[in-house]
Amino acid sequence: MDIFYPIQLLADWLTYDVFSIAKKTLLGNAIDFFINDTIKIFLLLVVIIFVVSIIRSFLPPEKIKNILSHKGKYTGNILASFLGIITPFCTCSAIPLFLGFVEAGVPLGVTFSFLVASPMINEIALVMLFGLFGWKVAFIYIVSGLVVAIVSGIIIGKLKVENLVYDFKSKNKAKLGFESLTWEKRITYARGYTFDILKKVWLFIIIGVGIGAWIHGYIPADFIAKYAGGNNWYAVPLAILIGIPLYSNAAGIIPLVSVLTEKGVSMGTTLAFMMAVTGLSLPEFLILKKVMKTKLIIIFAGIVGVGIMCTGYLFNIILK
Secondary structure, eight states: TTTTTHHHHHHHHHIIIIIITTTTTTHHHHHHHHHHHHHHHHHHHHHHHHHHHHHHSOOHHHHHHHHOOOOSHHHHHHHHHHHHSSSOOOOOHHHHHHHHHHHHHHOHHHHHHHHHHHHHHHHHHHHHHHHOOHHHHHHHHHHHHHHHHHHHHHHHHHOOOOGOOOOOOOOOOGOOSSSOOOHHHHHHHHHHHHHOOOOOOHHHHHHHHHHHHHHHHHHOHHHHHHHHOOOOHHHHHHHHHHHEEEEOHHHHHHHHHHHHHHHOHHHHHHHHHHHHHSSSOHHHHHTTTTTHHHHHHHHHHHHHHHHHHHHHHHHHHOOO
């Protein structure tokens, strides 16, 4: 059973019983999606930020910096990208670890490699792609995602845009001595850090999920298939633009990928859509706006968007 099934039941009960919204309607689908995803995202955020904070209490900032600030050229980007693959985070919950890297002094380009790879490449999605479409699709997906993450981080690192990141140091960090902490102090630190981040991003998460819920309820898969289907040259960039306002993790979007391919959308176009949803989502931008200037968000989105577009066209060429 899906671990989030009870949340879905709660969302269904609130939508259709408490609010008395008719089932199988556009409004019903949108409200149900909004309640379900809002509860799910906040639950994931609280758990993941808390757990990551506990882990961070065992890792002095200097140790994190030494691991990811490797002297070898681009080694840090490669290590951060692989770390992103093995961390089962969606975009919103990967950001706290991204902030931890920034606070630790890890080079900005390296932290962006992690931020791109973590939501975009997911081991669950990899298994699902393998089961649905075979090893070739799964292999190209993971390789292309890694390339996008590594190259994006390298480019951002070379641009020297550290001045576009706000000072986002946790108030609790100053109180945290990493030497010989008791469990009580680690838990107190993690609880304070979790609350500190949630205070800064809760409204942006609700706005982002709200936009995604409206699109989920009112823009069906048939619409995407109609305008992004076939071999039109604009199908890949259009699929990316449609995917940006949505929010999901890689595993959650796979069923829609399956539906789109069944409706005639090419594999490259559907996977570009999936990568845009997971790696360039609007909720991600809204949260990042709290820690970096708009110019850097545009640079980040532009670089990753071009990488995803190239991946989509590559898939369409290889898998004709």
